[in-house]
């Protein structure tokens with residue numbers, strides 16, 4: 001009988017792609033995927049620790065497996081990702097969930113095969129967390145699940161130490177992949193039929209700063225990737241406002257393949273808060289970058305991340321965030337309540353904000369962001385957009401895909417067009433979603 005795996009992924013695109021790498025390793029060992037926990041022979045949690053609720057989700061779902069493991073002792077339960085890489089967390093996990101069989105970190109995920117084999121040879125529990133980042137190991141066995149998009153790491157780790165953020169502690173220092181390896185990977189993906197390439201890094205604009213790339217910086221890399229022959233589009237994330245620059249925008253202008261959307265997390269609209277966050281840019285610099293981007297492309301869109309209730313954030317600071325959101329007119333924004341993370345600087349700052357105030361601010365901000373998104377939707381009415389069809393919605397009986405700005409469009413079609421670029425005439429705008437009629441398929 002075939003062995004089956006089930007992976008539960010939390011967190012960002014980085015983790016989504018790493019789950020694809022883990023799936024590749026499991027398939028090599030002969031496992032096939034199952035969509036249910038109950039018939040899995042191996043369940044793997046790829047965890048996130050960016051905020052407390054991300055951790056709580058993982059804790060809850062791992063805990064819920066106690067019964068299944070009792071009924072099925074041969075079931076292998078593995079836990080990897082950012083949480084296991086957090087200082088002291090594996091001890092807590094071991095105590096709370098003695099039934100976990102394997103634990104590994106973000107810095108040694110490519111060792112998963114060996115760890116599973118150790119477990120199968122009879123070792124009771126295999127816990128190996130690498131403390132320090134090593135050389136990049138090139139890995140081309142990912143089992144991709146996001147067609148027609150393909151995630152491509154350009155770098156790992158983060159050096160920025162924003163005062164609230166745990167990522168630098170659980171992902172190590174910045175390491176850039178060699179440009180020739182990235183280009184070769186994208187060429188291969190395009191040949192295989194992928195039609196959207198998303199370049200991933202915690203701060204893509206500092207690509208190459210570690211001296212690993214033979215002086216190729218992010219603008220140059222983006223140029224190299226977008227110069228690859230083929231009908232596909234290119235996205236990148238995340239850009240850090242302290243390093244985002246005109247060179248990158250010039251490359252965007254050179255290649256129509258590059259989506260004219262920049263994910264530029266602002267975090268706060270207040271200079272006092274930005275300083276305490278150690279973001280190393282001001283509100284003014286941020287707004288200038290937005291202006292510069294729009295001087296090249298008046299229709300460029302921006303998306304962002306915002307944290308409310310950071311220690312010391314006053315009502316006045318918060319209102320400056322609202323002002324900035326209105327001024328930029330983000331296409332969408334991910335909004336978060338500040339969550340203290342042990343070991344980060346902000347966790348010990350005085351003036352932590354009460355939960356009541358945090359909740360009040362996030363409610364107001366979400367309302368504002370949603371109203372902006374809705375207004376933008378209405379502007380799409382009767383316009384024609386091009387989406388990349390990525391899925392079929394069974395319930396709605398409609399295909400769906402995103403335009404270059406990340407806007408979701410739904411449409412009816414008589415045959416499968418997943419992976420095709422489709423021109424849609426928008427006939428209805430409903431909140432954040434658009435509905436249209438297909439005019440052209442490519």
Ligand code: SAH
Pocket residue numbers: 050051164165166167201202203238239240265267305306307336337338339340341
């Ligand atoms: N490298 C990216 C983002 C990584 S984490 C960048 O620098 O923008 C994704 C988002 O989670 C962050 O942009 C931030 O808005 C949010 N985040 C990070 N740490 C957080 C914390 N402790 N509490 C609340 N939100 C947090």
Ligand code: SF4
Pocket residue numbers: 158159160161162165166167168202203240
């Ligand atoms: Fe975290 Fe800042 Fe690094 Fe982003 S740039 S991952 S927010 S430390």
Ligand code: F3S
Pocket residue numbers: 010011012013014015047048049050082167170171
């Ligand atoms: Fe991503 Fe969460 Fe780790 S946001 S980098 S999976 S802590």
